[in-house]
Amino acid sequence: QVQLVESGGGLVQAGGSLRLSCAASERTFNSYNMAWFRRAPGKEREFAAAISRSGGTTDYADPLKGRFTISRDNSKNTVYLQMNSLEPEETAVYYCAADRAVMSRVASSYVYWGRGTQVTVSS
Numbered sequence: 001q002v003q004l005v006e007s008g009g010g011l012v013q014a015g016g017s018l019r020l021s022c023a024a025s026e027r028t029f030n031s032y033n034m035a036w037f038r039r040a041p042g043k044e045r046e047f048a049a050a051i052s053r054s055g056g057t058t059d060y061a062d063p064l065k066g067r068f069t070i071s072r073d074n075s076k077n078t079v080y081l082q083m084n085s086l087e088p089e090e091t092a093v094y095y096c097a098a099d100r101a102v103m104s105r106v107a108s109s110y111v112y113w114g115r116g117t118q119v120t121v122s123s
Contacts (some may be wrong), residue, residue, distance in 0.1 A: 002026040002112040004096050009117030014088055016121070020081040022096030022114055029077040030054070033103035035110060036070060036081045038092035038119075047105040048094070049081060059105065088123045 003025035012018050026032065035050035049070035050059045058070050069082040079096060094117050097110035104110070 002032065002098050004098060004112055004114035006094065006096055006114045006117040009094060009119045011120045011122060012086055014086065014121055014123050016086055017082070017084045018086065018119060020083070020094055020096075020117060020119075022079045022081075024077045024079075024098065026077065026098075030074040031100055032098040032112075033100070034070075034072060034079040035097045035099075035103070035105075036079075036094060037097060037107055038090070038094045039116075040089070040092040043092075045095070045107055047107070050103050050105065051079065052103050057103065059103065061105070083119070086119075086121045088121045091119060091121050093118055 004022055006022045008020040036048040037045050038048050039045040047061050051070045055072045067085045072079040096114045098112040099110045102109045
């Protein structure tokens with residue numbers, strides 16, 4: 001059982017930046033593909049970014065390319081999401097997810113989930 005704990009959310013003005021972290025309990029963290037998803041108020045959960053076990057491959061939702069960066073530090077069992085030029089419509093709860101088998105844009109592909117961290121972008 002992998003436990004994931006997100007942190008780093010908060011209130012930021014439009015155009016600002018935040019760095020989210022997701023710490024995993026699992027010692028074999030480098031066996032898991034990791035991803036970030038988000039759920040805005042009244043909307044469905046959507047894919048943000050994913051990273052392979054080694055960190056050598058990344059994937060981003062098209063609107064986030066060039067502004068968001070996913071990375072991981074396997075020595076610290078942590079995955080990060082650097083978010084720049086944030087927009088008010090990106091206000092959401094951000095979740096990290098983990099799975100051994102797949103690196104996917106599909107939420108149902110991931111077995112383990114954190115509880116999320118709130119990001120609020122003011123205009």
